Amino acid sequence: MPDLTYTELLYLACGAFLLTGVMVLWRRDLRAVIRLFALQGLALAAVIGVLAAHQGDLELALVGIGVGALRAGLLPYLMARALAAGGEDRETRPLVNVSASLVVAAALAMLAYAISRPLTELAPSPATRAVPVALTVLLVGFFVLVTRRRALSQVVGFLLMDNAITATAFLTTSGVPLVVELGVSLDVLLAILVLYVLTNRIRASFGGTDLDELRELHD
Amino acid sequence: MRASELLVAAPAGVPLLAAAVYAVFGWTRRTAWLGAVAAALLLAAAVGLAVAVTGKPALTGCWGLLRVDALSAYMLIVIGAVALPAMLAGPGYLADRTGPRAAVLARRYGVFTQLFLAAMALAVLAASLGLVWVAVEATTIVTAFLVGHRHTRKATEAAWKYVVICSVGIGLALLGIVLLYFAALHAGLGEGEGLDLALLAERATALDPGVTRLAVLLLLLGFGTKAGLAPMHAWLPDAHSQAPAPVSALMSGVLLAVAFYAILRVKVVADQALGPQFTRVLLVAAALASLAVAAALLLAQRDFKRLLAYSSIEHMGLLALGAAVGGALALGAVLLHILGHGLAKSALFLGSGHIQRAAGNSRIESVRGLAARAPLLGGAFGVGLLALLGMPPFSLFASELGIARAGFGAGLGWVIVAAFALMLVIVAAVGRHALLMLLGRSSEPGDRTDRVDRGAIPLVAALGVCAVLGITLGPLGDLLGSAAAIATGVAP
Numbered sequence: 156m157p158d159l160t161y162t163e164l165l166y167l168a169c170g171a172f173l174l175t176g177v178m179v180l181w182r183r184d185l186r187a188v189i190r191l192f193a194l195q196g197l198a199l200a201a202v203i204g205v206l207a208a209h210q211g212d213l214e215l216a217l218v219g220i221g222v223g224a225l226r227a228g229l230l231p232y233l234m235a236r237a238l239a240a241g242g243e244d245r246e247t248r249p250l251v252n253v254s255a256s257l258v259v260a261a262a263l264a265m266l267a268y269a270i271s272r273p274l275t276e277l278a279p280s281p282a283t284r285a286v287p288v289a290l291t292v293l294l295v296g297f298f299v300l301v302t303r304r305r306a307l308s309q310v311v312g313f314l315l316m317d318n319a320i321t322a323t324a325f326l327t328t329s330g331v332p333l334v335v336e337l338g339v340s341l342d343v344l345l346a347i348l349v350l351y352v353l354t355n356r357i358r359a360s361f362g363g364t365d366l367d368e369l370r371e372l373h374d
Numbered sequence: 375m376r377a378s379e380l381l382v383a384a385p386a387g388v389p390l391l392a393a394a395v396y397a398v399f400g401w402t403r404r405t406a407w408l409g410a411v412a413a414a415l416l417l418a419a420a421v422g423l424a425v426a427v428t429g430k431p432a433l434t435g436c437w438g439l440l441r442v443d444a445l446s447a448y449m450l451i452v453i454g455a456v457a458l459p460a461m462l463a464g465p466g467y468l469a470d471r472t473g474p475r476a477a478v479l480a481r482r483y484g485v486f487t488q489l490f491l492a493a494m495a496l497a498v499l500a501a502s503l504g505l506v507w508v509a510v511e512a513t514t515i516v517t518a519f520l521v522g523h524r525h526t527r528k529a530t531e532a533a534w535k536y537v538v539i540c541s542v543g544i545g546l547a548l549l550g551i552v553l554l555y556f557a558a559l560h561a562g563l564g565e566g567e568g569l570d571l572a573l574l575a576e577r578a579t580a581l582d583p584g585v586t587r588l589a590v591l592l593l594l595l596g597f598g599t600k601a602g603l604a605p606m607h608a609w610l611p612d613a614h615s616q617a618p619a620p621v622s623a624l625m626s627g628v629l630l631a632v633a634f635y636a637i638l639r640v641k642v643v644a645d646q647a648l649g650p651q652f653t654r655v656l657l658v659a660a661a662l663a664s665l666a667v668a669a670a671l672l673l674a675q676r677d678f679k680r681l682l683a684y685s686s687i688e689h690m691g692l693l694a695l696g697a698a699v700g701g702a703l704a705l706g707a708v709l710l711h712i713l714g715h716g717l718a719k720s721a722l723f724l725g726s727g728h729i730q731r732a733a734g735n736s737r738i739e740s741v742r743g744l745a746a747r748a749p750l751l752g753g754a755f756g757v758g759l760l761a762l763l764g765m766p767p768f769s770l771f772a773s774e775l776g777i778a779r780a781g782f783g784a785g786l787g788w789v790i791v792a793a794f795a796l797m798l799v800i801v802a803a804v805g806r807h808a809l810l811m812l813l814g815r816s817s818e819p820g821d822r823t824d825r826v827d828r829g830a831i832p833l834v835a836a837l838g839v840c841a842v843l844g845i846t847l848g849p850l851g852d853l854l855g856s857a858a859a860i861a862t863g864v865a866p
Contacts, residue, residue, distance in 0.1 A: 273584025274553065277560055293549070300542065309538055316542065320549045327556040332566055334439070335504030339548065342511040346541050349518045353537065356522065356530045369531040372612045374671050374680065 161209045162281040168205055169285045171198035172322060176292035176315055179299060180256040183245055188311055189234050195292075196227030199318055203325050206282065215329055218336065225340055226318060230347055237351050238307060241358055250302040263294040274327060282326045289326060293319035306354045306364035310347065317343055378426065382435030382442050384419040385450050386499055388412050389491040396484030400477060406465040409487060413461040416491060417454025423447045428853045432572070434501065441501035441572070444856035444865075448709060449498040449635050451853075455839070456627040456716040457491055459832035460620040463724045467620055470731070482519065483618070489516045490624060494632050502569040503551055506636050507544070510600055513629055514540045520621040521613045532609075532616035539609040540600055547596020547636075553589035554643075557581045571639055575863060578646035587652060590644040594656050597640070600633035602690050604663035611671075614683035615736065619727020622679065626686045627720035631712045634693050638705075641697060642863040650700055657698035658789050664691030665796040672803040679726050679736045681807060682719065685762055688800055689715045695793055696777040699784045706858035707776025710847075714769035714840050718761040721836035725755045728830075738807050742814035751830040752812050754837060759808045761840055763801050769843035 175195035182188050200223025207216035251259065267290035275283050296315030303309060321339075324330050331339070354364055361368045392412035399405050424447040427433060432443035442450075464487065468480050493516060497509035514537060522533030551569065558568035561580035567573050574581075599606035614622050644653050668688035675681045689711070696708035726736070728751060733740045744752035761768035781790035847854060859865035 270588065273582070273588060274556065277557070277582045277585050297542070300538070306534070313538065313541060313545070316545050320545060320552060323549060324552040324555075327552065328559055328568075331504055331552060331555055332502070332569065335502070335508065335551075335569065338505065338508030342508060342515065345515045346511070346537065349515055349537055350534075353518070353522065353530060353534050356525070357534060360525075360527045360530055366534075369534065371528050372531055372535075372616075374611070374675070 161205065164205045165202065165209075165281055165285060168198055168201040169288045169322075169326075171195075172202060172318075173288045173291060176295050176319075177257070177260050179311060179315065180260055180295065181253055183249070183253075185238055185245065185305065185307055186235070188308070189231050189238065192234070192311055192314060193227045193231035195315070195318055196223060196225075196231070199223070199226060199322055202322060203330075206325060206329060210329065212329070214333075218330060218333075221340070222321065225344065226314075226321075229344070230314060233347060233351055234307060234310065237354050240355065241307075241364060249304065249308075256298070256302070259298060260291075260295055263298065264291040267291040267294055278327075286323060286326050289319045289322035291319075292316075292322070304366050306350075306357060306366055309366065310350050310354075313350075314343075314347070378433050379435035381419060381422055381426070382433050382440050382499065385416050385423070385453075385495040386440075386492045388415045388419065389488040389495065393485050393488035393492065396481060396488060401468065401480035401484045405484065406468075409461040409464050409484060410458065412488060413454060413457035413491065416495065417451065417458055420447060420450035420454045424451060424853050428856050439501060439505060440496075440499045442499060443572075443860055444853055445635075445638070445709075445860040446498045448853055448857040449632065449712075450495060451850075452631060452713050452716050453491065453494050453498070453628050455713065456624060456720045459724060459836050460623040460627070460720055461487070462832055463620045463623070463727070467618055467727060479523065483523065486516045486520050487621065487624070490520065490621075490629075494624075494628060497632050498635055501571060503554070503571055503574070503636075503639070504569045506571075506639070507548055507551055510547075510597070510633060510636060511541070511544050513632070514544065514600070517613075517617070517621065517625060517629070521617045523618050523621070524616070526616075529616045532612035536609045536613040539606070543596050543599025543606055545596070546592045546599075550589045550592030550596060553585055553592065554581075557585040557589060571643075574643045575646065578643045581643075581647040583648055586644065586647045590640060590648065590653065591656070593640045594637060594653070594660075597633050597636040598660055598694075601630050601637060601693075602633075602664075602687050603660040603694055604667040604687060604691070607664065607667060607687050610687060611680045611683040614686065614723075615677060615679035619723055619730070622682075622727075623720035623723040626682065626723055627716040630686060630690055631693075631716060634690065634697075634712070637694075638697060638708075638861045642861065645700070646863060654698045654700065657694045658786070661691045661695035661698060662789065662792060662796075664688065664694065665793055665800075669796045669799040669803070672800055672807075675803070675807060676738055677736050678738050678741065678807070678811065679723075679730070681738070681804065682722055682726060685800075685804065686715075686719060688797070689719070689762075692774065692777060692793070695781070695789065696773075698789075699777065699781045699786055700862065701780055701784065702855075702858050702862055702864070704777055704780035704784070705861040706854055707773040707780065709854055709857055709861070710769055710776070710843070711773035714773055714843060715762075717836045717840040717843075718758055718768065718770065721833040721840075722755065722758045722762065725751060725758065725830065725833045729755070738811055741811045743812075745812040748830075751833070754830045754833040756808060756812050758833065758837055759804060761837060763804060764797070767844045768837075768840050770840070772844050 203219030268287045271287045300312030493512040500506045555568045602610040
């Protein structure tokens with residue numbers, strides 16, 4: 156593939172990755188948030204696919220398909236099931252309102268650019284120049300995690316961070332060794348299953364998944 | 375497969391097999407003691423490995439995925455030594471759980487405790503930093519169900535916080551690993567070896583300092599979260615106080631230490647790539663913050679399991695302090711402190727389980743006059759607290775002294791002074807609570823002494839070992855020396 160198209164396609168996929176991440180801040184309907192997360196999984200798979208096509212690496216392409224299946228298929232499916240079981244599909248009152256959240260996202264993007272300078276300088280290439288995008292999504296995910304009050308929103312925040320780490324891995328090094336990649340995917344899947352079970356338990360014992368209710372343990 | 379490879383795989387393999395047996399046969403009268411047998415075999419394999427690697431090159435196994443050097447072998451001994459009393463306490467803990475779901479819960483307990491041991495053993499056996507990460511995250515997943523074992527509101531809340539905070543923390547460590555791998559590839563390491571701990575340490579000077587600095591910061595934050603260092607400690611008191619007593623013993627006694635082991639491994643690479651000052655500043659900050667948090671929250675503590683949990687934060691702070699000082703003396707003291715703290719803290723958590731069962735809750739004020747009602751358990755609990763506060767002859771006294779001496783030698787005198795001032799506050803706070811629990815006037819004439827006192831035996835045994843270690847290291851001395859040399863980066 157000619158270099159120019161490669162760069163354009165890569166940045167298109169990275170742009171979609173960033174946009175879906177930031178739009179999570181905008182939507183309060185949890186079903187829409189899950190759809191956005193699934194789209195982000197597809198964008199991540201597309202990033203890996205473009206890198207694989209550029210390097211002519213079949214193994215990397217297969218890894219990309221696996222990542223896409225997990226993050227755009229299985230994980231959103233699990234979350235949609237958890238949501239359907241509970242019947243609460245709105246984020247009630249996030250600690251920070253939408254417009255302030257978007258301003259924060261812009262500030263986080265600048266922070267991400269500052270942090271990732273040494274990475275780009277070590278190996279300047281179209282792929283490493285996209286690393287700030289991944290780090291922005293990481294910080295946005297962390298922001299979602301600390302400001303949202305629904306159990307499911309926190310899970311989405313965690314998964315945004317995880318998508319961002321995976322994207323960083325592929326943009327910088329075309330992925331960590333396969334053993335580690337498999338272990339990481341398995342651990343993330345299991346962590347989500349654990350959180351899925353715990354969400355049900357919280358609903359059963361607290362009568363809802365508003366995490367503000369979790370305040371029995373304190374000093 | 376050769377005998378040495380089998381021995382290398384045994385510490386993780388044996389608990390895995392035991393977990394499989396529990397999954398198939400459930401928790402019955404026949405399998406109840408299997409967990410303890412598996413822990414004993416783990417300890418035996420650890421001793422065998424220690425003999426094989428002390429002063430000799432490392433052993434590898436499982437297609438190069440596992441590698442045991444003196445530091446790994448030492449950590450395996452710590453895991454085995456704490457797991458054995460904890461697993462021996464399991465049948466007693468489950469004996470009085472009744473109800474329709476008791477069998478399901480007991481089977482789950484058996485499977486998850488053994489998987490927990492296997493994951494911790496894997497974390498210290500792994501040759502690659504990536505596999506260390508996978509194993510540490512696996513411990514979060516298996517212990518989540520053990521923390522929430524009792525299905526109460528409090529246990530569910532603790533489990534949720536535990537999984538979310540630790541997964542996010544460990545996620546940051548994963549990003550750190552990715553960046554370190556990136557730096558390693560550009561330092562000339564091949565694709566399969568970019569995360570190999572020994573190779574990374576060997577080639578550390580070639581790593582790009584800018585990227586490595588960011589990676590090390592993320593790794594310390596991530597594994598520091600799991601090790602319970604302040605300010606990332608918020609999950610620890612909840613999880614440790616809600617888990618079943620034998621699980622609390624394992625989490626406080628060894629899981630924190632296993633996460634700290636990862637920090638020590640990262641530090642070896644970081645110090646050669648960036649010079650010792652970078653990790654030193656971060657670790658000193660974490661150490662003082664941990665000690666300050668522990669001191670502040672111990673003063674007005676009303677729950678004795680949370681008291682033990684905050685004491686763990688204190689001791690993790692001391693480990694960070696020792697690691698910040700660096701050098702053979704300080705790191706030898708840190709490693710000895712890991713073992714001493716593991717033994718004393720697990721003994722106390724096991725004892726707290728018995729006290730909680732007798733008192734009906736874990737509030738300090740509902741346990742008064744323990745020394746009169748259950749002399750052996752109360753006495754052992756009191757002696758255990760003394761050990762934890764660093765009184766002689768227990769090994770924690772020796773290791774704290776070692777850290778302090780090394781600190782003054784390294785020009786960190788003011789940090790040591792600040793740390794020991796905070797520890798004085800902790801001694802006063804814990805001492806006051808202990809006096810109330812042991813000698814305070816009892817309001818209710820409860821009498822369950824026979825039941826409670828039998829539980830003191832593993833407690834006394836663990837404290838005995840801890841006291842002996844404070845006087846002489848015996849054959850452990852050579853291993854400790856080799857392990858400290860690896861942790862300082864002197865030996866490969």
